Each structure stands twice: as structure tokens, then as C-alpha cells.
Amino acid sequence: MAREAVRETLGALRLAEGVVDDAVTMVSELATNAFVHALGGRPLLVMPTAGLPEVQIYGRGRGRGTEVVVRVFDSASWCGTVPSGAGNLRPPTEAEGGRGLELVNALTVEHGGRWGAHRSRSQTGLTPVSGKVVYFTLPVAMPWRPTRRDCHEAARELRRLLAARGIGPLHLNEGWRMAVVSVRAEITVWVRDETFFITLPGAGAACHPVCDVVEVAEAIVRCNEDLNACARR
Ligand SMILES: Nc1ncnc2c1ncn2[C@@H]1O[C@H](COP(=O)(O)OP(=O)(O)OP(=O)(O)O)[C@@H](O)[C@H]1O
Ligand SMILES: [Mg+2]
Incomplete structure (x- = not known):
């Protein structure tokens, strides 16, 4: 398969x-x-x-x-x-x-x-x-042209992807042309100007276009699992 x-x-x-x-x-x-x-x-x-x-x-x-x-x-x-x-x-x-x-x-x-x-x-x-x-x-060898999303749609999609992986409780705040997704004390994501701004412990600060929402969700899942593993030690 x-x-x-x-x-x-x-x-x-x-x-x-x-x-x-x-x-x-x-x-x-x-x-x-x-x-x-x-x-x-x-x-x-x-x-x-x-x-x-x-x-x-x-x-x-x-x-x-x-x-x-x-x-x-x-x-x-x-x-x-x-x-x-x-x-x-x-x-x-x-x-x-x-x-x-x-x-x-x-x-x-x-x-x-x-x-x-x-x-x-x-x-x-x-x-x-x-x-x-x-x-x-x-x-x-093809340009990256996924669906365009505004910052609110992108933040909601990120919340949906993370919730589907059992991560949360998640808090979403929407403002004028920006949104903030709070994942846990160590992880907050800002969405603005068609870009995710994110700082992950161990990986540092990064920005990704909103079309890379799957990649951002995966990076957060990974970081969340690393933090949980550290807390268990
Ligand atoms: N999914 C996995 N889960 C746990 N351990 C893994 C996993 N994949 C690889 N490993 C560990 O990494 C080692 C190296 O993997 P690798 O595929 O190179 O060799 P192998 O599977 O032992 O033999 P071969 O693939 O040559 O038949 C494995 O022997 C195993 O100890
Ligand atoms: Mg093998």
C-alpha cells in the first residue's frame, strides 16, 4: 500500500x-x-x-x-x-x-x-x-501554488488541524487583519500579512506563508511531542 x-x-x-x-x-x-x-x-x-x-x-x-x-x-x-x-x-x-x-x-x-x-x-x-x-x-519542479487563505481562514485551519491531532485546549483570537492561536504556554502562533509567525522552543523563530498551514501544524505537533517527552523525564 x-x-x-x-x-x-x-x-x-x-x-x-x-x-x-x-x-x-x-x-x-x-x-x-x-x-x-x-x-x-x-x-x-x-x-x-x-x-x-x-x-x-x-x-x-x-x-x-x-x-x-x-x-x-x-x-x-x-x-x-x-x-x-x-x-x-x-x-x-x-x-x-x-x-x-x-x-x-x-x-x-x-x-x-x-x-x-x-x-x-x-x-x-x-x-x-x-x-x-x-x-x-x-x-x-513545479511552483508552490496552494489555496490562498486570509489570516482568519488560515488560523482556523491551523486550529482544525491541531485539534484533529488531539492538541489543545487551543485558543483562537481574531483581530483586525490578524489572528493569534495559543497552543500551550510555550507555543503561540501569530497570523498576519498572509504569514504565520511562530517561535518554537528548540527550533527558534520562523515564518511561513499561510498556504504552508500543513507544515506549520506538523512543526507544532513535533514540538508539542518533544515538550511532552521532556516533561515526562
Ligand atoms: N520504525 C522503526 N522503529 C524502531 N526502530 C527502527 C525503525 N526503523 C529503523 N529502526 C532501527 O534502526 C535500525 C536501522 O534500520 P535499517 O532499515 O537501516 O536496517 P534494518 O531494518 O535493521 O535492516 P535492513 O533494512 O537492511 O533489512 C534498525 O535495525 C532498527 O534498530
Ligand atoms: Mg530496514
Whole structure:
């Protein structure tokens, strides 16, 4: 299913055939990892109502271009050290496994993309569940032209996306050509002049065009999960 979803979506974005083939290989590695390392490599006898692995695909602006993000979510903790780059990926020559992420690293570098892993929350199922995503990105040769929104629509859409992930209570204040979404004490988002202004602990201040509302929601979900994990320690 992961391979099919990526082939269909990236094919529709008219990425070159070779790039789509490589993306299918990469998602195959990530989905296999979710099956083997997170689900224990066994078919599920009882289907849980939440927390199943997910393939998530979305677009975002990057510089003047567009980037497609492909992520595989699972709700298990990482086995061993969370990979942070090419440095800790090379397995010993005689090892039978440990090459999937090395392959993802090599293919993203080849196509000018990036990859990584971070905390997140599920998007499907009866209730949102904490977990992690392993993702890769690929540049897309088409301008980023998503739906235009005014600041109030953008703030409401952000609130909807965050509430759907079980984040809150959220407070939305709308004013003259501006809106403020308060997510938690550490996270407040200002929306003004078709731009999200946001400061996230650990990531610093950033601004995003309002059309990148999905990306902003994802960054907040990630930060929220990091803060919750810190509070539990
Ligand atoms: N979704 C995941 N959940 C938990 N741990 C993971 C996950 N994906 C990868 N890992 C950890 O990272 C390691 C490296 O993953 P990688 O895909 O490179 O190798 P592998 O799955 O062990 O072997 P191969 O992919 O070569 O068959 C895994 O052995 C596992 O410990
Ligand atoms: Mg693997």
C-alpha cells in the first residue's frame, strides 16, 4: 500500500520516472521498518482502533520551489540509537541488515532531498496516538501554488488541524487583519500579512506563508511531542 500510494501521488506530480522509482524504494524501506521493528514483524491478530502505521504525503514550499514530504508513522519507540545523519548509518561489512536507512540516505542525497526521524502523532484511527515519523523529502519542479487563505481562514485551519491531532485546549483570537492561536504556554502562533509567525522552543523563530498551514501544524505537533517527552523525564 505504501509503494502504491507513493507511486500514484508522485507520478501525479510528474516527477521523473527514476525519481518516483527511487521514492518507492525508500518508502518500501521505511514501511518495512515500521512492520519489522515497530510491529514486531507479525501480522496483527486483533486490529487496533488507533496507532497503526501510516503513510503521510504532503507538499510544502521550499525557497522558490516545492518539496514533497513522504513520512511513515508508527507508534513504537525507536530501537537503538535514533539516526541523525549519514555518520552513524554504516553497518559492519558482515552485517546482514542495517542497510535500509543507508539506502534512504544515499537516494535522498542523490535527488537533492533530505530525510530524518522525529516525534509526531498519528492522523488516522479513533484517537490520535503519539509516536514517530521517519521521513524523506524530494524537490518537485513545479511552483508552490496552494489555496490562498486570509489570516482568519488560515488560523482556523491551523486550529482544525491541531485539534484533529488531539492538541489543545487551543485558543483562537481574531483581530483586525490578524489572528493569534495559543497552543500551550510555550507555543503561540501569530497570523498576519498572509504569514504565520511562530517561535518554537528548540527550533527558534520562523515564518511561513499561510498556504504552508500543513507544515506549520506538523512543526507544532513535533514540538508539542518533544515538550511532552521532556516533561515526562
Ligand atoms: N520504525 C522503526 N522503529 C524502531 N526502530 C527502527 C525503525 N526503523 C529503523 N529502526 C532501527 O534502526 C535500525 C536501522 O534500520 P535499517 O532499515 O537501516 O536496517 P534494518 O531494518 O535493521 O535492516 P535492513 O533494512 O537492511 O533489512 C534498525 O535495525 C532498527 O534498530
Ligand atoms: Mg530496514
